[in-house]
Amino acid sequence: MIENLHSMRIDYSGKDLIKKKFKKNPIKQFNLWFQEAVKFKIKEPNAMILSTIKKKNKPTSRTVLLKEVDNKGFIFFTNYNSNKGVEIKNNKNVSLNFLWKNMERQIIIEGITKRISEISSINYFNKRPRDSQISAWVSDQSKKIKNKTVLENQYKKMVKKFEKIEIIPKPTCWGGYIVLPNKIEFWQGKKSRLHDRICYKLINKDWKKFRLSP
Ligand SMILES: Cc1cc2nc3c(=O)[nH]c(=O)nc-3n(C[C@H](O)[C@H](O)[C@H](O)COP(=O)(O)O)c2cc1C
Structure with missing residues (x-):
């Protein structure tokens, strides 16, 4: 029996997120927040929860490491024959979640997954x-x-x-996936649970930015 779960909470105190100041392109905004996380000395800021869909529409999650970001998306490496590999083969929709607890920040990314080229996977494999x-x-x-x-x-x-x-x-069954985002949300914990959420959605190839209620 775990005691005190009801009373376990902290009040957040992050700075305001100002929508106008957020970049037009959310990947650029991600890069900015990532640099801030590195500066803040977040341990393994590139650890992200990857959620996939199993058979019968059952969701499942695990942590992987972000290894590259380019202007198209977010790249991680794994075994293509793993559970996640099989799930991605059957359903390309995935979600990524970065929790930078000490900064009271969260980033949620939704997108479509694609294998990266064999040569790009080899290039990274050779650096491991x-x-x-x-x-x-x-x-x-x-x-x-x-x-x-x-x-x-x-x-x-x-x-x-x-x-x-x-x-x-490199084993042929090992390589990278890129997550091509169609939605990215930046979350900042605030006082009295009035958190800030700035969300981007890709609509007709254009990123639209809006604020969400906490
Ligand atoms: C901090 C952390 C980083 C991880 N990074 C990776 C990774 O980059 N690639 C990977 O395949 N598994 C990584 N793992 C292991 C996965 O969480 C998972 O156990 C493994 O990929 C098998 O997942 P699956 O059976 O759902 O396919 C990591 C685990 C942790 C806790």
Whole structure:
């Protein structure tokens, strides 16, 4: 039994969000907030909750790391055969959520997911630490395993396999997705629960900006 959940709350005290001052393009606004999060020393500001849709329209979520942002969208890397990979194959609609608790900020992104090019995935894979590259070969992500030893033995086997190989190739089942946004919301916690929400929606290829009630 967890005690005191009813009384567990803090009052937020963020600065006003002024719609007029928000950039025309929400990805540019995201970049600005991200820089502020880095400056604020948020731990792993690039950690984001990725929600996908399973069969029978059941939603599910997990954390992934944002690894690139360009003027089109938000890129993360994973195993294409993982649960999330299969879910994205069946339904390209996803949502991303950044919670920067110490700044009392949240960003919610909705969009359509696409695989990035094989060459872009290879470029990023080559920059990863060697042990992460080996893990990408070892992990049959989201599949049941008998026990931990199976995984550790597989890792040792792979270390040996690649011992004399300088550049470890990227497994074909591993790579990046880009989330092409069609809606982005910036949330700032405020006093008395009168939070600020500035939302952008892509309408006829144009970003429209509006304020939402908390
Ligand atoms: C902080 C953090 C960062 C993570 N980053 C990634 C990532 O970038 N890519 C990834 O595939 N899994 C990442 N994971 C693991 C995922 O949350 C998840 O366990 C894994 O991808 C399997 O998800 P699935 O079975 O729903 O496909 C991360 C987990 C945490 C807690």
